[in-house]
Amino acid sequence: MRFNLYALCLMLIGPITHAGVDIQHWQTSQGSRVYFVPTPSLPMVDIRVTFDAGSARDGDQFGLAAMTSAMLDTGAGEWDADQIAGRLESVGAAFDAGVSEDTGWLSLRSLTEKPLLEKALSTFQTLLTQPRFSEADFQREQSRMLAALKHREESPGALAQIAFGKALYHDHPYAHPEEGMVETVAGFTTDDLKQFHRRYYVAANAIVVIVGDMQKDQAQRIAEQLMSGLPVGEKPTELPPVEMPAKAGMQHIEFPSSQTHVLSGLPGVERKDPDYFTLYVGNYILGGGSLVSRLFDEVREKRGLAYSASSQFVPLFRKGPFVMSLQTRNDQTAQAIAVMDQTLKDFIENGPSAAELEAAKKNITGGFALRTDNNSKLTEYVTMIGFYQQPLDYLDTFPAKVEAVTLEQIKDAFQRRIRPEWLQTVTVGNSAGATKTH
Amino acid sequence: MKLEWLTPGMTALMLLSPLSTAEAQSGTVYEHTLENGLKILVREDHRAPVVVSQVWYKVGSSYEPGGITGISHMLEHMMFKGTKDYPAGEFSRIVAENGGQENAFTGADYTAYFQTLEKSRLEISFKLEADRMRNLDLKAEELEKELQVVTEERRMRTDDKPRAKTHEQFAAVAFTNSPYQNPVIGWPSDIARYKIEDLQAWYQKWYAPNNATLVVVGDVQADDVIGLATRHFGGLKPSEIQPAKPQDEIPQVGPRKLTVKAPAQLPYVMMGYKVPVLKTARPEWEAYALEVLAGILDGGNSARLSSRLIRGKQLAVSANADYDMTSRLQDLFLLEGTPADGKSVFDLEYALKDEVAQLQNDLVTPDELQRVKAQVAANDVFQKDSNFYQAMQLGLLETVGLGWQKADEYVQKINQVTAEQVRAVARKYLIEDSLTVAYLDPQPINETAKPNKTAGGRHAF
Numbered sequence: 001m002r003f004n005l006y007a008l009c010l011m012l013i014g015p016i017t018h019a020g021v022d023i024q025h026w027q028t029s030q031g032s033r034v035y036f037v038p039t040p041s042l043p044m045v046d047i048r049v050t051f052d053a054g055s056a057r058d059g060d061q062f063g064l065a066a067m068t069s070a071m072l073d074t075g076a077g078e079w080d081a082d083q084i085a086g087r088l089e090s091v092g093a094a095f096d097a098g099v100s101e102d103t104g105w106l107s108l109r110s111l112t113e114k115p116l117l118e119k120a121l122s123t124f125q126t127l128l129t130q131p132r133f134s135e136a137d138f139q140r141e142q143s144r145m146l147a148a149l150k151h152r153e154e155s156p157g158a159l160a161q162i163a164f165g166k167a168l169y170h171d172h173p174y175a176h177p178e179e180g181m182v183e184t185v186a187g188f189t190t191d192d193l194k195q196f197h198r199r200y201y202v203a204a205n206a207i208v209v210i211v212g213d214m215q216k217d218q219a220q221r222i223a224e225q226l227m228s229g230l231p232v233g234e235k236p237t238e239l240p241p242v243e244m245p246a247k248a249g250m251q252h253i254e255f256p257s258s259q260t261h262v263l264s265g266l267p268g269v270e271r272k273d274p275d276y277f278t279l280y281v282g283n284y285i286l287g288g289g290s291l292v293s294r295l296f297d298e299v300r301e302k303r304g305l306a307y308s309a310s311s312q313f314v315p316l317f318r319k320g321p322f323v324m325s326l327q328t329r330n331d332q333t334a335q336a337i338a339v340m341d342q343t344l345k346d347f348i349e350n351g352p353s354a355a356e357l358e359a360a361k362k363n364i365t366g367g368f369a370l371r372t373d374n375n376s377k378l379t380e381y382v383t384m385i386g387f388y389q390q391p392l393d394y395l396d397t398f399p400a401k402v403e404a405v406t407l408e409q410i411k412d413a414f415q416r417r418i419r420p421e422w423l424q425t426v427t428v429g430n431s432a433g434a435t436k437t438h
Numbered sequence: 439m440k441l442e443w444l445t446p447g448m449t450a451l452m453l454l455s456p457l458s459t460a461e462a463q464s465g466t467v468y469e470h471t472l473e474n475g476l477k478i479l480v481r482e483d484h485r486a487p488v489v490v491s492q493v494w495y496k497v498g499s500s501y502e503p504g505g506i507t508g509i510s511h512m513l514e515h516m517m518f519k520g521t522k523d524y525p526a527g528e529f530s531r532i533v534a535e536n537g538g539q540e541n542a543f544t545g546a547d548y549t550a551y552f553q554t555l556e557k558s559r560l561e562i563s564f565k566l567e568a569d570r571m572r573n574l575d576l577k578a579e580e581l582e583k584e585l586q587v588v589t590e591e592r593r594m595r596t597d598d599k600p601r602a603k604t605h606e607q608f609a610a611v612a613f614t615n616s617p618y619q620n621p622v623i624g625w626p627s628d629i630a631r632y633k634i635e636d637l638q639a640w641y642q643k644w645y646a647p648n649n650a651t652l653v654v655v656g657d658v659q660a661d662d663v664i665g666l667a668t669r670h671f672g673g674l675k676p677s678e679i680q681p682a683k684p685q686d687e688i689p690q691v692g693p694r695k696l697t698v699k700a701p702a703q704l705p706y707v708m709m710g711y712k713v714p715v716l717k718t719a720r721p722e723w724e725a726y727a728l729e730v731l732a733g734i735l736d737g738g739n740s741a742r743l744s745s746r747l748i749r750g751k752q753l754a755v756s757a758n759a760d761y762d763m764t765s766r767l768q769d770l771f772l773l774e775g776t777p778a779d780g781k782s783v784f785d786l787e788y789a790l791k792d793e794v795a796q797l798q799n800d801l802v803t804p805d806e807l808q809r810v811k812a813q814v815a816a817n818d819v820f821q822k823d824s825n826f827y828q829a830m831q832l833g834l835l836e837t838v839g840l841g842w843q844k845a846d847e848y849v850q851k852i853n854q855v856t857a858e859q860v861r862a863v864a865r866k867y868l869i870e871d872s873l874t875v876a877y878l879d880p881q882p883i884n885e886t887a888k889p890n891k892t893a894g895g896r897h898a899f
Binding site: 092289 | 484485486487488518526527530531534535536537538539540541554555556557559582583584585586587588589590591593594597598599600701702703704737738739740741744745748749752755756776778779805808809812813815816817819820822823824825883
């Protein structure tokens with residue numbers, strides 16, 4: 001059943017939570033951290049192994065982490081890609097792998113019926129520990145990756161993302177897109193991938209998350225089994241801090257599209273940032289609350305300038321982006337940007353109203369249960385908690401932290417952190433009308 | 439950003455397999471119809487203290503006459519513009535303050551609205567949805583702004599996306615008189631000219647309790663839900679609903695081909711064969727056999743398109759099959775893909791046709807059949823992880839006229855499909871005379887600032 005959906009607006013699933021999730025935690029004999037949540041209601045399990053092996057570890061080989069990840073199921077141990085896929089799919093299991101800026105991960109979803117799970121697990125373990133990176137597989141996957149990178153250039157939104165990353169982060173490891181660039185990916189060799197894997201896919205650099213229908217002892221055995229095939233290795237050094245921009249920037253890229261895509265922002269917050277909760281609550285009011293935020297109201301509801309207009313903090317190990325975004329007909333770009341700027345300026349100067357703050361708190365705390373109401377969401381959340389070493393009661397304490405945020409704190413945090421004189425703005429579209437004055 | 443074809447999807451199956459009756463207490467669907475015709479479906483799922491509530495209207499783009507295509511989608515937008523009791527913005531504000539998530543979607547055969555809430559807040563959803571089912575306050579000035587929003591939406595979804603544009607033109611050529619020839623979002627000149635009276639008439643005609651299904655899935659008691667729904671929706675007046683005219687697609691009598699030129703980096707091909715769907719298949723097993731056939735071609739990384747065309751022959755960087763057995767009207771069996779570097783769309787088209795020919799000549803292997811069935815059985819469990827998806831299954835099946843009970847039969851019917859049946863449907867339906875093929879002919883991106891520039895000559899079509 002394919003669903004051709006025309007949603008009113010993109011669903012923006014914020015970061016988040018729900019009280020009362022019992023996260024059990026221990027370490028394997030090799031020192032990998034394990035996080036386990038028993039969910040006995042459906043006979044299935046989600047297992048996710050996450051490494052500090054994201055695109056920020058690419059060095060100058062942009063896309064190396066992503067390419068390494070994409071190769072994991074194309075040949076491992078005794079099996080080629082067909083055999084791997086056949087083994088997993090014959091038991092209905094689903095394998096996935098991918099990267100973010102900070103992480104490289106592998107995941108398995110399987111039924112828990114014993115013979116099915118055993119076959120799925122032994123296959124998963126082989127992908128995790130013995131990928132082949134054969135030359136023939138590499139040639140094919142590299143050419144698919146290069147095609148995907150070319151395809152990306154058809155999208156004004158994607159081009160805007162790339163330019164925005166560069167504008168915010170310059171030479172920092174967060175500056176380049178996760179999938180890399182045609183120039184860098186074209187230069188990889190299988191040795192590069194093998195080295196990357198050897199360096200980062202090690203037990204000391206791994207966390208294991210297990211969410212599903214099993215007891216702790218079984219989860220322990222699984223985690224131990226998975227990690228035992230990996231060398232212990234060591235954790236990589238921490239990423240360098242992000243330098244804030246010295247001045248505002250404005251960049252336009254010409255593109256033959258009927259809309260101009262606009263991104264504007266600056267380096268925002270770290271996961272452990274003391275301002276995070278304050279900025280998160282504030283941003284809900286500014287542009288995070290999908291159908292009710294100020295940006296949505298000013299840009300879309302009052303003026304009909306765009307289909308979507310929003311803002312977001314992406315908390316990472318280092319300062320992830322704060323970004324406001326919209327897309328609008330080429331010839332009204334300047335107007336849309338002016339509205340966006342004015343909305344931000346008002347918010348920074350005056351902060352939210354008491355009623356807005358009250359509404360934001362009601363939404364965030366009242367909707368807590370929705371954030372972890374199934375195994376998929378739980379797996380995502382627990383991975384975040386584990387990888388960024390948040391307290392195990394993170395989900396339980398989140399509502400109280402949100403409740404404690406005050407009007408003054410929001411105003412103060414936005415005034416300190418979101419300086420219009422540091423804003424980097426990127427426009428991609430087909431027009432000379434896309435100019436901006438801050 | 440996820441690059442779209444790095445993980446070949448299981449389009450056909452992942453989204454398809456619904457729910458089995460084998461599930462004990464939390465699997466049961468409770469059905470109740472109010473006196474005014476509103477059908478209520480409730481499935482209890484007590485895993486988390488949340489509930490999803492969806493209102494499905496039996497109307498979508500395939501109900502629309504020429505001149506006002508896309509009006510169902512436009513009305514979906516206007517449904518957030520307020521009633522007398524809850525003026526513009528109030529609906530979303532109230533849902534947000536209650537910690538809810540909400541949205542709506544329109545398809546060819548349905549328009550649906552939903553809220554996901556902590557379980558104690560279900561009444562808020564009912565109160566607001568019941569109010570806007572009959573009391574929408576349509577205003578011309580709101581329409582004017584929202585027209586611009588929808589126009590931007592169209593630009594974003596279709597006009598600036600070469601493949602989406604190709605899909606749109608493909609459907610317009612593949613169908614002659616079926617309403618599936620029109621895009622759900624509507625043609626631009628129709629979007630530009632909706633009048634408030636058009637919207638008012640569309641709303642009056644279709645938004646009524648006897649043209650709607652209320653689906654609730656979550657940590658609730660069915661009796662309570664039905665009681666609550668009766669209280670809020672029970673007083674709404676039904677309408678006289680004239681079912682849509684059939685508009686049966688005339689038989690296609692020869693292959694059709696088209697080329698779409700758009701600024702793009704990569705060529706792309708899509709092919710579609712006219713096939714029956716669950717509602718039209720006689721005998722019914724033909725639809726299930728087509729479903730299995732889609733799984734043989736594209737049910738994961740071990741399926742034929744991935745293993746043979748992407749990896750084996752390395753003809754494609756992406757290749758997919760798609761079949762939607764739950765359409766209301768006859769639909770298309772789709773094959774699509776992007777050729778590998780050095781290969782053309784024609785190479786890929788021939789390779790895809792060769793795959794079809796093999797399905798017509800040879801029986802699929804027992805291993806392949808077993809694999810598709812294992813995936814269906816596993817996905818049947820996996821999909822229960824999402825209340826939203828469960829509700830969507832029930833609402834969709836009910837709204838297209840199949841009845842939600844079809845969900846319960848799905849796994850069993852798939853299990854009954856034989857290799858001979860797969861070959862039979864391949865022979866009967868995947869034939870040249872009912873085929874439409876669209877090619878995306880990429881135009882240079884950097885130079886198209888000059889609008890009159892013609893083909894870059896990279897591909898001779």
